[in-house]
Amino acid sequence: MxxxxxxxxxxxxxxxDCYLDRDPDFEVGPYAVYKRPGLDLFLSKVRSQFHLAVWTSSTRLYAAPVVENIFPHDVDLKFVWSRERCTMRFDPEHHDYEWAKNLDKLKRRGYKLEHVLMLDDTxxxxxxxxxxxxxxxxFLGNLADRELFQLSDYLPTLAETPNVRRIEKRFWRKASTSEP
Ligand SMILES: [Mg+2]
Structure with missing residues (x-):
């Protein structure tokens, strides 16, 4: 898998740290947290098709309660990695430093990168x-957002492919069925 x-x-x-026009789904410290539309359904679908893990460039202190709030309690997450596992690197495009997620770290854990997908907005x-x-x-709080619904349709198409890195994924929305 x-x-x-x-x-x-x-x-x-x-x-x-400033509320949107509605109550948040939960709060973590000073933050109001809003779940992306379709999140629960999305997780219930992908958990049967993939091993799941979390990698965020935010702090562990923040990530732990977020994970606690959004994942069903019986989900077996392979790992929850936070900023401590990221690498500071200069991003020439934005002329700024960025916490990078170096997937080579997974190889040391025995994962083959041909079998690893990363869902990220950055x-x-x-x-x-x-x-x-x-x-x-x-996702910045827009209730009309349909990204996770579309991903629920698209990601299963990658579940059986021998090498995910060989698949062109930049235009994945066209491959999903929820929207033209
Ligand atoms: Mg992000």
Missing amino acids: KLLILDLDETLIHAT PAKLARHYGNLVRVKP
Whole structure:
């Protein structure tokens, strides 16, 4: 079974220190946290098709309660990695430093990158591993967002492919069935 690594902020949730026009789904410290539409359904679908893990560039202190709140309690997450597992790197495109997620770290854990997918809204964080990326639009609280519904249709098409890195994934929305 392939490993699907999920980013948190702006991919599965949006956390903000000023409330949106509605009550948040939950709060973590000073942050109001809003779940992306379709999150529960999305997780219930992908958990049967992939091994799941979380990798966020936010702190462990923040990530742990978010994970606690959004995943069903019987989900077996392979790991929850936070900033401590990221690498500071200069992003030439934005002339700024970025916490990068170096997927080579997975190889040391015995994972083959041909079998690893990463769901993330920030491509710069993937640095040299774009082949593993399924890029999502950043979620900033819009209730009309349909990204996770479409991904529920699209991701299963990658579950059986021998090498996910060989598949062109930049135009995945066209391959999904929920929207033309
Ligand atoms: Mg993100």
